[in-house]
Amino acid sequence: MTGDRASPQGVGEAPVLHAMGLTLEYPGGKRAVDGLELAIPAGMVFGLLGANGAGKTTTIKLLLGLLAPTSGRALVAGKDVARSPAEARRQCAYVPELVALYENFSGLENLRYFAALADQPISQDAAIEQLRGVGLGPDVARQRTRRYSKGMRQKVGLAIALARNTRALLLDEPLSGLDPKAAHDFCDTLSAVVERCRMAVLMATHDIFRARSTCTRVGIMRAGRLIEEVPAAGLAAEELESLYLRTVGEASA
């Protein structure tokens, strides 16, 4: 299934993830995110590219309500993140770059705990199935996560996110540090999940090749602003790379 794109059917629908003039300015005047406009409907995987420090992670944290914007608004499924943070978060799952898990618990226990935290308890059998669905077998799922590779942690992180049955999924560089096979498996799983659940997905990544093959649309950020936004369909990898280098290059020029 790698190489297939998630269904673009959601394009044109009301956005599930919506940023309107979203801005975060730090003391001293530096803007980590500057007037960001973004609309991601259900079923769309939006790839956010950009150099380190471009504002990708900050954008995700603003959409999650982990950071408060200086101005602008972030909406998740129509809920204002600043005004109704709990309701907005209820519709939003998150997989960070380094999936944080309790090291003294198994992947299975972590999944069940985070599901319970979100008031969506999950049975042992359902949790095993959920983990199997993201490519983690029962034997591995029962091991303490301190022994997990990064790829295995990403799978647990994705399973935790999916167990919440949210309408939006935010992924912060989920492919970084994964070997090609693990990255391939992760994108494969993600595409299948999006197709099945029709989630709105925002994925920050440095991996141009995977972004092109997995995402519906791709945006390139620079200095907190979304400079370019193009459909990934029909775009050759070389074209996207060239666009990326040109956009990022202008920043460093």
Add this chain to the structure above:
Amino acid sequence: MNPITRHEFVNLYRSRTVRSVASVMTVVVMIAALAGLVTQQHQVQERVAASEYARERWLGQGAKNPHGAAHFGTYVFAPVRALSGLAPGLDEAFGTVVRVEAHVRTPLSGRPMASRPSVGPFGWPSAVSLCELLLPLLAIALGHGTFASHDGAGLLDSVRTACVSRVRLAAGKLFGAQLAMLACVGPMLLGAAGLAVAVEPSTTNLVCILGIVLGITAYAWAWTAVSVAISAATERASTSLVLASGLWATTCLLAPQFAAAHAAAEHPMRDDMSFQRAVRDDLDAGMDGHDSQDARLAVLREHVLAEYGVARVEDLPINFDGLAMQAGEVHAAEVYAHHFDAQWDVLAAQERVMDRASVLAPGLALQRWAGALAQTDLAHHRRLAESVEAFRLEWVAALNDALVRGSRTGDWEYRADVELWATVPSFVAPKPAEIGSLMAQAGAGGVVLLGWSIVAGALALGLGVRRLSIRGGR
């Protein structure tokens, strides 16, 4: 149980670091408890044997003038309290034996009372003092990463996005750490308490040891909350660890020493030489039963002669010398009481300084609490010393009375029969204090421990909630 609390508890309990620290601590404290109780039993046997020997020595002294017997003297041995094996308090500082003799009041210890610099710190290492020192380290191991380490690993962001209320999450983390602390120290404390009660079973001992366990638990709670609070206030787990360890070193190692030094400086004890000189000066100012030229003795003599209607002491049907000795003894007792009370008052003033210092160093509050309940604190030693002095006065009065009634004035060759020695009373140790009065004595320490627990808990909760708050830009 709150699932967050349960999860945090299991997470900590599964931690190898926590289990290692807890295991080492349990072994060390249990060894100290066992050694303390064995020593306590040994002391009980030793003092029973010593008391029996002193009594045999007294009874076997042979026919003797009663006043000579009063100078021959005897010995009183301080009773060993059942819980002194766990919390010896000031036992070592005040010693174990008092020589009882006419005209002279000696301190409870073999060492001069005046040489004691201050009331702190308590003896070391006992089970309680080890808990005072080591429990904070376990608390730091448990709590220093609660927020700082989880934030560094991204766990806080993960749980924040799970729509959990900040108060519920912060409370869950705090109570999880507290539960882990309880699981680590509970068996150890109950084990030590069980041993102590088994050694000397009684309701009072049971209540007191449970009180001590409760005090240690409150102390552990306070330190765990402090550790969690520091974790919530610092960015990184390493910073949290350094700060918490620094606080431990300051409050557990330095503060008690500074407090004791400050107490001694603010309320200095009289040195031995000036104490003895002051006592001697006041004794000299009073009646001396051995000095027939003493003017006050003449007044007493006139009074007694008038009472019996005779002109000379030689005509009295009693021994006037015995009356003179007793009158001198009464005066000396007043002088001693004045000076010894002043010394005890200085120690009590020092103890009040230590009580105030315990607001900054909760270990001092634990010492106060445990010492009072184990009856090894200052108040207990003062009560014991005063009861020994009361016994001495009764004992000397009995011997002087025997001299008065058994002989005539000037008959220094008089020898009382050996049967007399058996009629002279033996020392009976004061009964252990009632639970209510022990609780009242322990109150100051208990209030501070409770205060620390509440304030530290509130601080941990408040800082935890703040840590989980959304951070904004400009």
